[in-house]
Amino acid sequence: MQADLLIRNATIYNSYFKKWIQGDAAVRDDKFVYVGPDGADAFQAAAILDAEGLYMLPGLIDIHLHIESTMVTPQSFSDGLIRNGVTTIVPEPHEMANVFGPEGVREMIRASEHCVADMLYAIPSSVPATALETTGGSVEIEDIDELLRTEDIRCLGEIMNYTDIITDTEGQSKTNRILKHIREEHPGLVIEGHVPKLLGLDLQRVIHAGVDSDHTHQTVEGMEARIAAGMFIEIQEKSMTASVMDYLIKNDVSEHFCFITDDVMADSFQETGHLNHIVRKAIAMGMAPERAIYAATLSPAKRMRMYDRGTIAPGKIADFVLVADEHLLDIQQVYKNGVLVYSEAAQQVFTEEPQPKGSYRFPASYYESVKLAELTEGDFSVAVDAKDGLHTCRVMTVQDGSTFTKESFAKAQVLAGELHWETSGCGLIATFERYGKTGSKAFGLIGGDTITRGAVATTYSHDNHNLLIVGHSVADMLLAANTVIKQQGGFCVVDNGQVLANMHLPVGGILTEAPLEEAGPAVKELREAMQSIGYRHYNPIMSIATHSLPVSPFLKITDYGLIDVNAGKIVSLIVS
Secondary structure, rough: OOEEEEEEEEEEOOOOOOOEEEEEEEEEOEEEEEOOOHHHOOOOEEEEOOOOOOEEEOOEEEEOOOHHHEOOOOHHHHHHHHOOOOEEEEEEOHHHHHHHHHHHHHHHHHHHHHOOOOOOOOOOOOOOOOOOOOOOOOOOEEEEEHHHHHHOOEEEEEEOHHHHHHOOOOOOHHHHHHHHHHHHHHHOOOEEEEOOOOOOHHHHHHHHOOOEEOOOOOOOOOOOOOHHHEEEEOOOOHHOOOOHHHHHHHHHOOOHHHEEOOOOOOOHHHHHOOOOHHHHHHHHHOOOOHHHHHHOOHHHHHHHHOOOOOOOOOOOOOOEEEOOOOOOOOOEEEEOOOOOEEEEEOOOEOOOOOOOOOOOOOOHHHHHHOOOOOOOOOHHHHEEEOOOOEEEEEEEEOOOOOOEEEEEEEEEEEEOOOEEEEHHHEEEEEEEEOOOOOOOEEEEEEEOOOOOOEEEEEOOOOOOOEEEEEEEHHHHHHHHHHHHHOOOEEEEEEEEEEEEEEEEEOOOOOOOOOOOOOOOHHHHHHHHHHOOOOOOOOOOOHHHHOOOOHHHHHHHHEEEEEOOOOOOOEEEEEEO
């Protein structure tokens, strides 16, 4: 029997028994045709690989992530994935969709077509995330239908506005209308969820609406309640606490969870890895390699109904990784469709691309998406409807260890209808609509584990990607903001009139076309610059970027104003 590739003498991971076997594997026409301890002599192979001393496991599969969080384009992202043994992902491009609508989704799909890693997309379901912000585009029910008709779509992306499901008893909100439409018109479509901290009746109402997964920050109590109600759990790194991992190790829940990355910064991607880092960490925390690998291969494949991959077995796509140590997952080689695509020895991703690397260009309008004039000092005057005197104000309080914020209070002076925020001891947070639609802006006070001097400005602000600025000096805020505006998007850190770090993000104001090898150091420079002016957070970039995310508890800001996330409403800056 003919084979394209014969792998001999490998220690092969069997997903169905979650154990290793000694044997051989044959590949023909991109798929495994044989896997077992004997029978390899029946094949005449064009190429033979002696894998003695190596462990052979399926290519890793990440079913919940956002390429835009790494700030690079799909091609650079794919190169990083392959180096880390990740051969299939299900990205949800809701960041590009918030900037450009359904065409942003299509452009990300087009940009992925010649990537080595398989990118099988999720349709963004919550664009905009709420009705309390201005975005560049929206995704409506008719857009979802059209994308399902014309593209290879794996699921409906995360339903973010869980508040709508709980509070809209008439079912008229956009979120509820989308869910009803999917249940009736596309009943087999997987629906991803975003349900932070919900328990009891509220949780079960969300599940009843069709949302049957959650990837947000887990506790043992919340995770157990979700599994008990039939929800699938996607564990990202911030959920890997000792108590959560102990629960996953001690309980037979392999069919009810998988590992994901969700958001990975470019510097950590380059330095520590991707989904392989999550699997290594799980093993280091006491999970058996066989169970950790299952949670990053066959379990996610089943969740997304990708029955052609996730395991080394006859008839399955021949995506596999060779490692020298099953605990360390030290990648030696990566194969995609039975073809070598990465070698650690060569430190190279191999590909036969039909177009030159990096040649994909987005439409011209994607490089001209910031339609905002340069700001002046007067743009930072905080007008309020209050009498002169000292007033109690809401403060968005940043907390290390989470992208959630909390609400606290501080006193600030009002004179002639203007809030003198400097008297509060807090910083100022501002957001400016940047799509040329409304010209709206909003202000708030900010404190906690954030910067203590200088300023940060960015158009990388989830999910609306309006211009967001945090600062303690109007002059520094102006410099940071105008730097970002003039370069059509980016992330700028300023202190005492000096630009400490500036990352240009020309594609939609959120992506760079630089390779990961360049983006990683640039992100690291941003992170270090933010830390140098007082930011005390495990991920300051993601922290500040989610200050404008009105589905992430508790107090956030959009161009509409301060948002009480749990109540789903705008609240005033001045309390009394």
